[in-house]
Each structure stands twice: as structure tokens, then as C-alpha cells.
Amino acid sequence: MITVTPLENLGYFKNDWLEARHHFSFADYLDPDRMGLGALRVWNDDTIQSGGEFPPHPHREMEIITFLRHGARVASRASLGQTVGHGQPAEMG
DSSP, rough: OOOOOOGGSEEEEESEEEEEEESOOBTTBBOTOSSSSBOOOOOOOEETTTTTOOOOOOOOOOOOEEEOOOOOHHHHHHHTTTTEEEEOOOEEO
């Protein structure tokens, strides 16, 4: 079943370049009632400041979809330099 969860009830993380909301248990946020939806295990809403970037890290046995809701372009080294524009999805598999 799909449940609507208010933004303030999602997992939350913030540092100097990233503000993240976690729909499901992720990193230091653990909610046994919110472990995923079927095969979907991670759904994060990330706000990344200009110049901010995730350090290199491995991705195994997963597909990652990036969707830029607003703002400038996003580039990803993991997707071989792929850029994502406003309203465009990008897949890393």
C-alpha cells in the first residue's frame, strides 16, 4: 500500500552542501516500518548546493535514477559524464 507521509516525518540529513529527505530507511535513518516499496529500497529527495558533490562510492546490483526538479544541470562521473537538465531523467545502471 502507498502511504502519504508529510515531509517533516521523513528521514533527514543536512551538511554544508546537501540537504536530504529519506522516504525509506537509509544511512543513519532507520524506520522498520519504512524499509522500501517492493523492489524499491531508496528514494531520497536531495537538495545539493552549487559546487557540492558526493564523494566517489561504489554502486553494485542497483539502478539509480536522477531527476532534476529545478535548478541547473547536474553532472555525474558515475554515469560517464552524463548531464541532466531540468525536468529530464537520467539512469545509471
